[in-house]
Amino acid sequence: MGAQLRVYRRRMRSVKATKKITKAMELISASRIVKAKQRVSASTPYANELTRAVSAVASYSSTIHPLTTASENPIRAAILIISADRGMAGAYSNNVIKEGEQLAALLRERGLQTTSYLVGRKAVNYYRFRNRAVVGSWTGFSDNPTYENAKEVADAIIKAFIADAQTDVNGVDEIHIVFTEFKSMLTQNALAKRMLPLEVVETDAPIPSGLLPMYEFEPNSGVVLNALLPRYIEARVFNAMLQSAASEHAARRRAMKSATDNADDLIKSLTRLANAARQAEITQEISEIVGGADALASASAGSE
């Protein structure tokens, strides 16, 4: 076998092996999107009920709560970025990180300092590489977050929010979350939203129209709000994580599908090249034999 042909065959083997891997990853992601989507929809009733409750309490009680009132002169804002732990998902993590950068620039324009909270190894590595300070980071659950994970993250940011930003270097006046919204299998958007101080009105689910009932609070509206708001933030963080996880799987499936397609194309063109090389080799061998036979024939003809 000629050298040329051997090189082509070797490359084909390696591309085929890569294709098997990308194909497997595509199938795995495809099956996980379904599960992730189910988890998003399973968490929706809780989030909706909680949103209803928070809107009701916030609009029907005159209680002033630190979590609902905006600071008069905010000096610091926290940004929570939810990215992926693993790559192989196209521009998924990059998009979220970029959205976070834009948000940070916007906040700096308003004269605010920013502190970062990161979820997912990709964002952590991005920040570490640039030597940026990170207040909190969590990794290892980006593709399958549990409520406990969300609670941990939410606790940390609520604590920072309650701390006084004037005196505490980690205290913040605003909290923003950057995550990837899962719209459909084909559309996912990186999105930045303000979580605290609350903007209770923003919700995807239609809140039943008409007046909210005049609630009686037990024991009183202050206690209710105290207990309710951290749960609300947890649910918001959890929902963002679940949507990001579904988006991550969708992005990975898409990236792996195009990798598989590209491998197919590559194999096809390499096969053509290998065939041409083999044919050239055969042609060359035939012409060598014919040439050799001719030479022999003319040599023996001359000796007679």
Place this chain on the structure above:
Amino acid sequence: MALTVELVSPTERVWSGEAIFVSARTVEGDLGILVDHAPLFGVLADGEVSIQGIDGDTTVFNVSGGFLSVANNRVSILTETISK
């Protein structure tokens, strides 16, 4: 007339349907809800929530904290951890 009850946790909807009576323990004490209860929002303590469905069967859940809201014959119970 019956109550429309939803018992939800962050990860799933545990129970939903029509009921005639719901009882739960708030931080202030036990509470029973029948049809046409006044709008109420309560903080739950660790304890039992029992729901008597329209078929008369009573289901009991153990919850750890959470919230209970009642309005227009609609009862929703939100809690982080539920066990039967």
